[in-house]
Amino acid sequence: MKFGKDFVRQMIPEWQQAYLDYAGLKTILQEIKTSRKRLERPGGLKRKLSASRNFSSLTKRYSRNSSSWEPDVQDILVYATTGDDGFERYETTILEVAEAGRESELVFFNALDLEFDKVNHFYRSKVEEMVKEAVVLNKQMDAFIAFRIKVERPSSSWTCSETVSVDMNALGSKEQRKTLADEMGIKVEGNESNGEESVPEVKLLFPRLKTIKNVLKLSNQDELKFTRENLKKIEARLKNVFIVFYRKLRHLKNYSFLNTLAISKIMKKYDKIASRSGAKSYMEMVDKSYLTCSDEINKLMLRVESTFVEHFTGLNRSKGMSLLRPKVKKEKHRITFSTGFFVGCTVSLVVALVMFTHARDLVGAVGHKLYMETMFPLYSFFAFVVLHMIMYASNIYFWKKYRVNYPFIFGFKEGTELGYRHVLLLSFGLGTLALCAVLINLDMEMDPYTNDYKTITELLPLFIVALVIAIFFCPFNIFYRSSRVFFLMVVFRCIAAPLYKVNLPDFFLADQLTSQVCVFS
Template identity: 50%
Template sequence: MKFGKEFASQTVPEWQEAYMNYNYLKTLLKEILIFRHRQFRSPENHPVNSRPPLQKRMSLFRAFSGLTGGYGNTSPKKDKEDEVILVSAMQHQSDEELGDINNGSNHSYQTIFLRSSEDGGEFELVFFRKLDDEFNKVISFYRSKVEEVMKQAEELNIQMDALIAFRIKVNDPDAATHFINQTNTGVSYPLEVIHEENQEKKVDDGKEYKMASLEVLNHIKFNPTTESPRSTMKSVFRILRSDLHYNKKELKDAQEKLKQAFIEFHEKLRLLKNYAFLNQLAFSKIMKKYDKITSRNASDAYLRMVEESYLSQSDEVTKLIDRVEAAFVKHFCNGNRHQGMNMLRPKAKKDRHRVTFFVGCFFGCSLALVVAIIITIRARNLLKSEGRNQYMNTIFPLYSLFGFLVLHLLMFAGNVYYWTRYRVNYSFIFGFKQSTELGFREVLLLASGLSVVTLAGVLSNLEMDMDRNTQSYKALTELVPLGLVIVVLLIAVCPFNIFYRSSRYFMLVCLWHCICAPFYTVTLPDFFLADQFTSQVQLLRSLQFYVCYYGWGDFKQRNAETCSQSDVYDVIFIVIAVVPYWIRVLQCIRRLCEGHDSTQALNGLKYFSTIVAVVTRTIYSQRKEMTMRIVATSTSLFATIFSTYWDIVKDWGLLCKNSQNPWLRDKLILPNRSIYFVAMVANVILRLAWMQTVLDITSAPFLHSQALIAIVASLEIIRRGIWNFFRLENEHLNNVGKFRAVKSVPLPFSYEDGNKDL
């Protein structure tokens, strides 16, 4: 793999703009190379009879310098006439304010090209100017991030002091009482490994350890680490207390929260260390390419400056990594370094060949089952059977639920594939636990496996005519759809470590947050999942039909009249469609009250308008009155315009007038801009699927009404899949703009001491 591709693959996506622009510098070198080739081929500079230089040929007659000749300081001194560049560091503040360069002073670097008067020198001059800009950009970003992690280290140091004191207070309250008012007069170092002894003592090797001071407990308050509807209600009525109770539950919560904070902080330090290394390597590579193209020797001087700069000489990050690892192993892993390193440095997720194998097997089986179903229908002439309508009104809605679910999984698998291909950090954006996120192969495995069992159930349940003797269908085959639903639900809540338990638990937590909205703080996974349910209204209605059909209907005779003729069922039919949109309204209200985004008022109004449109369309489909038809058309049209505008402008960030890309964003991930316009048009068209309701298109000559409902619902799922990609792309670009590469974890304690408040 070429270095340019390897460099791009190892960069942090959220810091992409802060890295050295290697590809652009390569284009500048290509311009220099093209100019030199033209000069070499010019008849004026090179006569036809002239022979190429004999540098390579003469090298065969030179003395052998030996394999170790390059290790000593034997390189010949260059005359001033051989110098190509001069590199200087320019200070922006006084020396008293800055200090030494290796201590992080604010310098910018400037390269003076000494051969600009030569032919083509202007190309090389542009190259060095851009090179200086890139190096100064890298130095500035790295220095700012180092200052940021040093401040975070101070915060974590205070948190660790509080945790150790808290641990002593909880585990040995009698001993803690004697020392509660003592102060620690020792010097505090960031992330120093502190021993928890409550008094000074000597160990076998004679070393003394300072005691942990409990005075810090007088200045801290406990931040609730777990949010619940109860805690939210208490905070609303201002009865939530943050005082310390010194119990083991608070200690456990504080340890878990601080443990996660250490893991994220260590990840940030590792990314920062890798950032410095990659950029140094990139500058080395680009200067070697310059020397090769121009046959000059400028890389030594420039790389010497790089090695003496803050980027290479700074050791704060390396020291912090060592301190974090030592503190984490001691205080959170009982001194087990192997366990601590596995938690701080989790192994990269590996692609398993068996996953790919089973995906292929399941898709092959699915295709075979589809063919078997088609052959069975043709052989038995089931399309002209008397029980066709009864089958479509009862059994088809039961199995269509799994079809909607499989289609949604297929669309999500496509999303994950393209997010991964274009380096959209979906794992970080969603907040998945590291190395547990599902790749597109795993999602395809779930979709293909579910499709196999669903199609097998359909094949076993293709009876159209009931038994003449019993006047009923086989109970076993009629219960197959219910059995599949129960199996899927049991797998979803299974506590054992099978079927991607971490991802299932993550989804269940987000689902619980959606159900309990607005009593939980709304995060992106929460409202993202709620948006998925707004496109799965027909799936929720199918679940309602399951309950009614198997609870109050006669499934042995495929009799669903109890459901279709019930007023209560019709009311619940409307409520089921409203619930996902109402959850989003409540989430918008919560975000508005928290003050994070004032535009959430309009977003909530958008979902409320959709609720009105869904209710009026459903009532019209049940009553078929002209007045309701007009109301349904007008409300649906307003909701469609409002939602389409919000999708394209707010969620996707497109239709920007003054953008570098006309009517798109300044930054795009997809290389082909026409895809964005196709997606916008598709979004508009697919959002008009509701028109089949107000236009009374309930069926077609070759299509049953239930099949038409399934097709319309599938189009909405496809639209949601398209929306998912561009929504997360926009979120990724927002994270890139703010250089957010790791999760921010709330700390367990708040420290108040004069002007200091963490």
């Protein structure tokens, strides 16, 4: 895969405009290449500028004693300025103007400098946001540790402003106790008597109830009661906050790496097209910029990892890292195979239905009108459902193709969203089941004694509906349980809309149903 496509594929959709415009810079390089070819033709315009003319404008701005002044080695000169907002901005000057493509080269470096300034500015602002979030998260962690200590020692008398003695042995090993004491800013006191180590005690000034409630963002007074149930709720909530924060840090780290790699790639292309050696000078500037030399993100990631592993996974690093790092959802081969199998079955059954109808001349047979008025609406309902599922699968396909973050928009739980292959599998599976029932229903035999059809054959549509409803309400973790629960909750909120807040998934489904109201009439 070419780097340009891979670069777009790895972008964060919400930050797409903040990435380096790699495609636009490549377009300018193509213009440089085209202009050089045009001027190199016989009879083309050839201009030759003297070195003294090229350097005359530079000597007024830069000193020859500067360390960056190396005209024999460098083809470009990059210097930094500080704007009114405090952010650095970079400008590139060509030391030796080429005979061909001069204007395009100036346009290229102007565009590259603007793009790099944009990337550097965005990265710095995001790092500052992460640092502020880390401060808030640290306060929440301190309040959570205080909450946990109170739950572990419910017998200790406690008020909003008094010190209490806490048995630190109940909190784990010696290392854990020391780490906890350091984080809380408390002092562990202990003495030895008769050769045995006494129980260490701690004098701890607990934060006020109001402070704990504000820091942990508790919604009501019931959640502030010092019970193990509330401790588990707060722990689960704080664990999710840590996971989200860590993945933001990973996104920022990936953002820095991708843009640095894109600049390196585009400068190598420039050197190849313009026959220059400017990549080294420009990349030296990039390596000294905030985008690459800043270490705040790495430090924050290490702190989050150590805190998460210690307090949420019981020092089990492998378990902690598996929770922090996003899980890559692998496409299973059996899903693709099963989808193709049911597509083939559906097509075959449709062909069989058409041939069966013509072979027995069912269209002009007696009772055809009655059958179409009674049985056909039952089976057409399944066709309607299958059609909507296929359209939804098409939506998912194009959302993924154009990098729309639909799991986040619809609020799916991470890792449980269905791909278009899964939806197609369900739709064609239901279509195969419904077509089989249609063929069995058409092939039913009449009882010669009662001149009536067999009851079990007439109840086939009811059996299919009952089967689908049973699968929907099945409590076991089969047939995409999380998606079934999500769909049922959306349907419930659509029905009880006056009593519940309507979200985007509810509106999306309700809009689809109301647009097809004529089908249900």
